[in-house]
Amino acid sequence: MTLHAIPTPTKKGFHLALSQKLKSAMLEIQGTVTVQYESILLSSGLVSPVHNLQPEWIGARQLKLNWESQGNQGNSRESDFSWIVIYNPEEGIAEEVMGEAFRKSQSHILELAPRINLSGSYLYMSFYRQLPRNKRRFSDSVCIPIG
DSSP: OOOOOOOOSSTHHHHHHHHHIIIIIEEEETTEEEEOGGGOOSOOOSBOOOEEEEEEEEETTEEEEEEEOOTTSTTOOTTOEEEEEEEETTTTEEEEEEEEEEGGGOEEEEEOOTTSOOTTOEEEEEEEEEEGGGEEEEBOOEEEEOO
16 A cells, blocks of 8 residues: 655655545455545645546547636635646556646646556646745645546
8 A cells, every 4th residue: 555645844744644544545345445546635735626627538648637727716826836646556656747737727638658557547636836945835636537
């Protein structure tokens, strides 16, 4: 079982991820414990999350992600950057795509690496805001199965 740390400026991130996973993502059915990967948060924070994330296959390994932008309302900023992680738990392989799209763009096309088996893979997406002194503030991540 792989644990994912929530991006925070302290070591508390690992403990928050572990606690969240144990409380929300573990399921026991007839004595067998399984992980509900859709319930795992890779990031958590006050930045507004991704709304209405919709994947669209446009090629064998090309995935277009579409979402709704809330503009500059509440904790949402059009200038928020995307953070995307593709994870295959069976292979233990993850790939990160950070900062390649703005919230205001409302879409992003991913070229998925051939090294990741898409069957059984999950896509996690959140937004983050770059702050002074290389600090970042994240939103709660959203997960969709892509395999």
